[in-house]
Amino acid sequence: MNALSRTVRAELFRLRRWPAFWVTVTAWLLLNAMFGYVFNFVTYTSGDNSFSNEGQTRADVLATIVPSGVANTLPQGMPLFGGAIMMVLGAIVAGNGYGWGTWKTVFTQGPSRVTTMLGSMWAVVVLVAGLVVVTLVSDTLLALGVAGLESQPVTWSHPGDLLQSFGGGLLVMEMWALAGYFLGTLARSPAVSVGLGLVWALVIEGLLRGVGTSLQAVAVFTHFLPGTAAGSLIGSIVGAGGPDATPGLLDTLPAVRAVVTVAAWAVVLPVASLWLVRRRDVA
Amino acid sequence: MDDLVLETKSLTKRYGDRLAVDCVTMTVRRGEVYGFLGPNGAGKTTTLRMSLGLVHPTSGSATVLGRPAGDPAAIGRVGALIEGPGFYPYLSGRANLHVMARYRGLPDAAADAALERVDLSDRGGDRFKTYSLGMKQRLGVAAALMGDPDLIVLDEPTNGLDPGGMADMRALIVDLARGGQTVLLSSHLLAEVEEICDRVGVISRGRLLEESTVSALRGGRRLRVVAAPLDRALTVGMRFTENAELSGDAVLLDVPDDRTPDVVRALVADGLDVHEAVVTERTLEEVFFEMTRLELDTDRGLVEPGTEILR
Numbered sequence: 051m052n053a054l055s056r057t058v059r060a061e062l063f064r065l066r067r068w069p070a071f072w073v074t075v076t077a078w079l080l081l082n083a084m085f086g087y088v089f090n091f092v093t094y095t096s097g098d099n100s101f102s103n104e105g106q107t108r109a110d111v112l113a114t115i116v117p118s119g120v121a122n123t124l125p126q127g128m129p130l131f132g133g134a135i136m137m138v139l140g141a142i143v144a145g146n147g148y149g150w151g152t153w154k155t156v157f158t159q160g161p162s163r164v165t166t167m168l169g170s171m172w173a174v175v176v177l178v179a180g181l182v183v184v185t186l187v188s189d190t191l192l193a194l195g196v197a198g199l200e201s202q203p204v205t206w207s208h209p210g211d212l213l214q215s216f217g218g219g220l221l222v223m224e225m226w227a228l229a230g231y232f233l234g235t236l237a238r239s240p241a242v243s244v245g246l247g248l249v250w251a252l253v254i255e256g257l258l259r260g261v262g263t264s265l266q267a268v269a270v271f272t273h274f275l276p277g278t279a280a281g282s283l284i285g286s287i288v289g290a291g292g293p294d295a296t297p298g299l300l301d302t303l304p305a306v307r308a309v310v311t312v313a314a315w316a317v318v319l320p321v322a323s324l325w326l327v328r329r330r331d332v333a
Numbered sequence: 334m335d336d337l338v339l340e341t342k343s344l345t346k347r348y349g350d351r352l353a354v355d356c357v358t359m360t361v362r363r364g365e366v367y368g369f370l371g372p373n374g375a376g377k378t379t380t381l382r383m384s385l386g387l388v389h390p391t392s393g394s395a396t397v398l399g400r401p402a403g404d405p406a407a408i409g410r411v412g413a414l415i416e417g418p419g420f421y422p423y424l425s426g427r428a429n430l431h432v433m434a435r436y437r438g439l440p441d442a443a444a445d446a447a448l449e450r451v452d453l454s455d456r457g458g459d460r461f462k463t464y465s466l467g468m469k470q471r472l473g474v475a476a477a478l479m480g481d482p483d484l485i486v487l488d489e490p491t492n493g494l495d496p497g498g499m500a501d502m503r504a505l506i507v508d509l510a511r512g513g514q515t516v517l518l519s520s521h522l523l524a525e526v527e528e529i530c531d532r533v534g535v536i537s538r539g540r541l542l543e544e545s546t547v548s549a550l551r552g553g554r555r556l557r558v559v560a561a562p563l564d565r566a567l568t569v570g571m572r573f574t575e576n577a578e579l580s581g582d583a584v585l586l587d588v589p590d591d592r593t594p595d596v597v598r599a600l601v602a603d604g605l606d607v608h609e610a611v612v613t614e615r616t617l618e619e620v621f622f623e624m625t626r627l628e629l630d631t632d633r634g635l636v637e638p639g640t641e642i643l644r
Contacts, residue, residue, distance in 0.1 A: 053405065056437075057436060060435035063432055064421055067424055068423055070423075150421060150422060151417065151419020151420075154387060154415060154416075155476065156433075156436060159408070160405055161436060331382075331388040332387040332388065
């Protein structure tokens with residue numbers, strides 16, 4: 051077994067046993083279920099209009115929470131709060147090791163620093179991929195439950211659509227997790243990195259896009275930002291714009307450019323983490 | 334030719350204006366217990382960190398098992414506990430070792446054996462965060478022992494241990510040495526180093542003052558004579574050795590043990606009253622304080638640089 055696979059194995063071993071990992075994962079799955087299905091189901095059954103279904107008929111709402119709507123519903127929460135939670139995950143995986151002194155211990159076990167970091171990031175990527183699969187399963191089960199309760203025929207999303215949604219969502223979630231990992235590495239602290247990351251993802255990018263509506267240079271700058279790219283990627287898959295759009299979904303960039311930008315961030319961020327770890331001293 | 338396990342050449346680390354390690358050249362030979370001795374803040378941990386590749390030196394080099402510092406091929410054969418144990422607080426002691434065993438490519442059995450060796454098996458299932466400081470320290474040593482590495486680096490391993498724990502830790506290190514393992518032990522505890530180390534490197538304010546065997550550092554045994562009148566005792570003593578000096582109310586003579594009766598006989602024959610004649614050895618503590626005091630005096634210009642400060 052080579053050093054990289056030993057490192058991935060070791061990281062998966064310890065992350066699986068970390069309560070904070072499960073808290074983060076559970077938070078995402080609960081939020082996804084609530085905003086994707088529970089609120090819409092309650093709205094549908096109560097027949098009320100609410101913030102989440104303004105301008106939609108009851109039939110429209112039902113269409114999003116039955117099995118045929120899974121491809122559309124699956125990635126909707128991922129650019130904004132799914133990404134934010136993944137960023138928290140990445141940040142605590144990287145940042146806590148500095149406070150605990152575990153990176154110092156790990157860097158004296160044999161694998162090189164670069165291999166160790168690569169293995170650790172690879173473990174995060176594997177876990178996030180697993181989480182997106184679990185999200186798909188969870189959405190499918192919830193949709194089947196709704197179909198059963200409402201006696202709706204079970205028709206599935208088109209496999210191509212499902213694959214596109216899954217791939218887009220996976221790319222976005224991985225990018226944010228790697229962004230969090232970079233911030234945790236940069237700050238060498240989970241608290242600072244989580245704080246910075248959340249303010250950036252939830253506030254700053256939105257503000258910049260707002261400024262960009264009147265300043266062209268700022269607008270061009272925002273086109274290269276991870277949040278804009280992630281929102282545009284998912285927006286291009288499930289549709290964006292209009293008063294009923296899910297927060298975080300955008301139509302700023304065309305699909306191909308959004309994919310390329312998100313993929314570029316997913317490469318640049320880990321490379322930057324590796325560069326940082328390689329060059330600096332470990333206290 | 335000596336089989337060098339660790340070698341540093343003019344190793345230097347500067348943080349801004351502060352010189353943490355100043356041109357340290359030291360060697361650790363296979364099979365020995367090397368004591369790296371110095372007060373807190375002397376530069377011991379920084380030197381060890383550079384040797385393990387955790388810290389990049391400003392200049393100079395370190396070689397471990399024939400490879401540059403931080404080379405994975407060498408680090409994989411080194412077990413280290415550097416400045417306190419760093420483990421995952423939410424995992425048990427055993428699970429923490431299992432993580433490190435995976436990093437090293439060792440079976441879980443190696444972790445369990447190491448836990449047994451530091452007498453932590455009973456508490457191995459408890460979370461690391463519930464451990465006392467001494468238990469955490471022992472777990473750190475256990476991690477360093479896993480897989481019988483060629484070199485074990487222990488940075489202040491008795492920190493936080495109670496007297497019983499310190500004795501157990503020293504016994505463990507002695508046991509490792511008997512098994513032929515090379516140990517680099519950093520400590521500010523002179524008695525600890527004196528008790529278990531073969532060779533010692535003394536570091537103070539970033540500079541390696543001396544590197545030698547413990548016995549050579551302490552110097553030879555000397556005859557301490559208390560006799561009256563003292564000045565005549567010194568004159569008599571100088572018939573036996575040039576290395577005779579006054580020390581308080583006594584005369585110290587650098588003579589072989591078997592000359593003691595001759596010295597006493599000469600003193601009595603000259604009509605002196607002999608109150609005491611005893612063969613003494615300097616403790617490492619005396620040597621250490623003498624060295625660091627002289628180093629300070631040298632810096633202040635009170636002593637010429639290069640003055641022999643040991644004997």
